[in-house]
Amino acid sequence: MRHSLVLSALLVAVLQAGTAGAGPAPAPPNAQVYFIWPYDGQVISGGKFWVRMGLRNMGVAPKGTNVPHTGHHHVLINTGLPSMTEPIPNDRNHLHFGAGETEARIELPPGTHTLQLLLGDKDHVPHNPPIVSKKITITVR
Numbered sequence: 001m002r003h004s005l006v007l008s009a010l011l012v013a014v015l016q017a018g019t020a021g022a023g024p025a026p027a028p029p030n031a032q033v034y035f036i037w038p039y040d041g042q043v044i045s046g047g048k049f050w051v052r053m054g055l056r057n058m059g060v061a062p063k064g065t066n067v068p069h070t071g072h073h074h075v076l077i078n079t080g081l082p083s084m085t086e087p088i089p090n091d092r093n094h095l096h097f098g099a100g101e102t103e104a105r106i107e108l109p110p111g112t113h114t115l116q117l118l119l120g121d122k123d124h125v126p127h128n129p130p131i132v133s134k135k136i137t138i139t140v141r
């Protein structure tokens, strides 16, 4: 009895470990999301600028689109990575581009800001493995 309890606890732990780092939608191992613009370290004059988002070896599709190896862009601003197993939050630090946009006009106040791209599936959940860009730092003046 005690053994089967321990075993089922272990099994649950193993099952959870298997899904802890990623959502349900598979992504090809060579998929890559990246900033075309701006560059890491870029200084931007004026608060408004275009963010151009690149995606390799996957397709961009609007939210709700149930097609394998597709997703939509999210720009994370001045924040770390959210949960990889839940829908990405939707607030001023987590911008969703659920229409399948690949460029966006963003306005930020003067100062230093970090930007990072995270692809989400039809339900805004990161893929398995998560498709995340390098975190870049820009300065607005």
Ligand SMILES: [Cu+2]
Binding pocket: 063, 072, 073, 074, 088, 096, 097, 098, 120, 123, 124
């Ligand atoms: Cu989303």
